[in-house]
Amino acid sequence: MQTLVHHGAATQAQLARMTGLSSATVSNIIRDMVDRGIVSTSPTTSSGRRALSVSLNAGETAAVGIDIGRRHVRVVLAGLGYHVLQEDWRPLPARHSAEVGLNVAVELFDKVLGQAGLSRSSVLGTGVGIPGPIDRRTGTVVEGAILPEWVGINILQQLQDRLGTPVHLDNDANLGALAQVTWGSFSATADLTFLKIGTGIGAGLIVNGRLHYGNVGVTGEVGHATIAEHGLVCRCGNRGCLETVASTSVLMEMLSRGLEAPLTTADIVQLALNRNNAALRVIDDAGLAIGRALANVCNLINPAVIVIGGPLTGLGDILLEPVRRGLARYTVPLIGQTTTVAMSSLGDRAEALGAAALVMRRSGMDVPPV
Numbered sequence: 517m518q519t520l521v522h523h524g525a526a527t528q529a530q531l532a533r534m535t536g537l538s539s540a541t542v543s544n545i546i547r548d549m550v551d552r553g554i555v556s557t558s559p560t561t562s563s564g565r566r567a568l569s570v571s572l573n574a575g576e577t578a579a580v581g582i583d584i585g586r587r588h589v590r591v592v593l594a595g596l597g598y599h600v601l602q603e604d605w606r607p608l609p610a611r612h613s614a615e616v617g618l619n620v621a622v623e624l625f626d627k628v629l630g631q632a633g634l635s636r637s638s639v640l641g642t643g644v645g646i647p648g649p650i651d652r653r654t655g656t657v658v659e660g661a662i663l664p665e666w667v668g669i670n671i672l673q674q675l676q677d678r679l680g681t682p683v684h685l686d687n688d689a690n691l692g693a694l695a696q697v698t699w700g701s702f703s704a705t706a707d708l709t710f711l712k713i714g715t716g717i718g719a720g721l722i723v724n725g726r727l728h729y730g731n732v733g734v735t736g737e738v739g740h741a742t743i744a745e746h747g748l749v750c751r752c753g754n755r756g757c758l759e760t761v762a763s764t765s766v767l768m769e770m771l772s773r774g775l776e777a778p779l780t781t782a783d784i785v786q787l788a789l790n791r792n793n794a795a796l797r798v799i800d801d802a803g804l805a806i807g808r809a810l811a812n813v814c815n816l817i818n819p820a821v822i823v824i825g826g827p828l829t830g831l832g833d834i835l836l837e838p839v840r841r842g843l844a845r846y847t848v849p850l851i852g853q854t855t856t857v858a859m860s861s862l863g864d865r866a867e868a869l870g871a872a873a874l875v876m877r878r879s880g881m882d883v884p885p886v
């Protein structure tokens with residue numbers, strides 16, 4: 517599919533040459549893709565011989581990306597050429613049940629398909645992002661996740677039944693990382709770490725051009741790096757984790773003390789941009805701690821780029837500067853000097869875009885497949 521996207525229509529012999537696959541394999545794959553309505557074939561001649569020209573039914577096939585957050589659901593519909601056809605989102609009530617979240621996701625899924633004039637059978641697959649670690653052996657949300665109401669529910673099976681498409685599940689940080697190397701400004705980067713800072717803090721690791729899943733799929737738990745031995749007790753049961761000093765909920769709590777109404781993350785960004793001293797100090801401390809935790813990641817896997825995403829991206833250099841300082845202090849000097857740290861430019865669309873990219877990768881639309 518990637519070859520067809522990049523080169524346009526081609527004969528089976530040309531596809532075999534370009535992909536390095538045997539003609540029998542190409543023939544089998546094409547037959548399957550014709551059955552699924554993804555490609556069409558038409559008779560043609562090649563070097564005077566009769567051949568079959570294969571072309572993508574691009575206008576009729578799309579991938580869906582769904583990002584389910586603590587307080588929102590976002591759905592994007594993307595064409596096979598990695599362009600967004602439709603998208604929509606809706607807020608969710610705090611501590612919503614999984615049932616409510618899934619209902620809204622299914623509703624938006626049908627809505628964007630309707631707006632694009634497509635039917636469910638045109639969907640190559642649906643990628644779904646959840647803010648929390650997922651056990652890849654069972655497709656369930658792991659205990660201790662930011663969405664306690666979702667723990668233990670087989671989201672994969674439920675969505676597959678209700679959407680009638682293949683479903684690929686992953687956590688939001690992994691999808692954010694995938695979005696950066698697919699839709700973002702770092703598409704040529706083979707080693708990238710995406711750090712999502714929100715109520716939880718987690719990283720998605722692209723190593724050698726692929727997402728790194730480890731043994732059971734729980735990786736990048738940078739939020740639980742120990743920063744303060746005798747610090748506050750974390751939701752994971754440990755003490756002084758990065759999340760207890762740098763998550764958005766901790767920043768909100770610290771800066772809301774003595775106020776009548778608690779601040780939102782948008783308020784914190786605005787306060788810092790207005791050079792409010794308390795906000796600047798709290799963000800500087802958080803940034804330094806984040807840099808220190810990231811230094812361990814860098815010393816271990818040496819990414820070329822670290823991209824920071826989540827609701828604090830509007831802080832720009834106010835947050836990046838202490839992160840870089842922490843990184844420089846705790847990494848091997850060469851790593852500190854050569855690692856780029858940047859804010860995500862994809863805003864709150866990163867996870868949904870990454871979910872759509874996951875579908876295309878798992879469907880063989882990109883090389884190497886994740």
Ligand SMILES: [Zn+2]
Nearest residue numbers: 740750752757
């Ligand atoms: Zn923890």
